Amino acid sequence: MTSPAPGRIERFLEAGKTAIPPLTLLSAVLFYFGYVSARARFEYFGVDVDTIGLGTQEYIMRSPQPLLTPLLVFAAAGAGSVAVHTVVRKRIRTTSMRRLGRVAQGIGLGTLTAGLLLLFGYAFLGDWRLYGLVTPLLIAAGTTLVRYGSAIRRRLRPPAHRGAVVLGYLVIAVSVFWMTATVAQWSGRGAAMSDAARLxxxxxxxxxxxxxxxxxxxxxxxxxxxxxxxxxxxxxxxxxxxxxxxxxxxxxxxxxxxxxxxxxxxxxxxxxxxxxxxxxxxx
Structure with missing residues (x-):
């Protein structure tokens, strides 16, 4: 039996892997978070970071500080997810696991809906300090629960379309990127306030x-x-x-x-x- 031909999304991702080398992508990500943190840090002192004249390497060197906390949190969450998945796999064929899949999907849909409502309510809630963290967190958590609940139930029925799976992972990746950028901004602001307290x-x-x-x-x-x-x-x-x-x-x-x-x-x-x-x- 031959595997189905890849869809448009899969072909697009494969082309992206070829066009963007991993090292270049990593450097771009580190530069972005270093820039976001530095911008928030010097903005506290009334300085536009673009007037300083920092180079790409200097922004990359500034990225570990704002990325340390998100990386530790994601590592802990990943370890917990692996432990939960190990338990679930042992009971994946039981009726209780099918019920668990439905519950996970229901909670995920509710969480995702709350995140989308916040997203579309930006005009009214955009000034909320926690908006940039809570909104992507709800979207990422909701999408993850929906995908995982669906994965549990798919063991007892035909698999879903690959395009939907890829889109789900894309939404999670974008939400994680948004959360990390918010944390990087907070990190830069916190570093500026620490500097101001110890001039x-x-x-x-x-x-x-x-x-x-x-x-x-x-x-x-x-x-x-x-x-x-x-x-x-x-x-x-x-x-x-x-x-x-x-x-x-x-x-x-x-x-x-x-x-x-x-x-x-x-x-x-x-x-x-x-x-x-x-x-x-x-x-």
Whole structure:
């Protein structure tokens, strides 16, 4: 007996495997989550991450932090699923398992419906803080339960169409991707708030400029340098901290958080003079 010819969805997925090498796909995924986390992190300080000038490798290097928690959760969920599946396989032919399949499908349909209602209610619920996590979680969990309940019942009847199976897995994959992106955004925001609570731990910077900057952030000390022959820098600023170093500029913040603080962008083009202070900790 010959196997049926693959459908359009299967042919599309096979073509995607050929066109996108696994390493390229992995790099793209790591870059995306690193970018989402970095964007949320520096947005807290009023900085658009695109103005920093970070490269692809730098975003990839930032991806493990936001991905660590989702990976641990998915690994634990996978281990639990394997244990449950092992028990179910031993009793797959019994009447109780058929009933379990129907119950799983019913719960899955209800969960999936709730997720879809949230999805289509974005205009009214989009500002809910947990929206980006709860909605894909309900869709992924509901689809998984529907597919698994169907898989249990299929043991006693002809298998379903492969296209429906592939679409189910696609919905789960997209939902997991959405959840992970939300966690990455939260991770970046949390890292920013942690930085803001410990600004004194960032590198201390002394900044000399040719003219007054008229900074409005409280706590920054401005000193007028004494005039001397050949002196081009006339103002000195202390109590600044290095938030991040971009391609050709530095982003400086005050050493103590205030609601009226601002991030100072300093170009490294000779118009300023920068000194990094030692830590006040005698060796």
């Amino acid at each position: 004194g731990k960032l590198p201390s910077v002394i900044l000399d400029t040719k003219e007054s900057l008229f900074l409005r952030s409280p706590g920054i000390e401005e000193t007028k340098l004494p005039p001397s022959e050949g002196q081009t820098f006339h103002y000195r600023y202390r109590r600044l901290r290095l938030l991040i170093h971009g391609k050709d500029r530095m982003f400086l913040v005050p050493d103590r958080w205030s609601a009226s603080d601002a991030t100072l962008i300093v170009p490294l083009d000779g118009s300023v003079r920068v000194q990094f202070q030692f830590q006040n900790d005698r060796p």
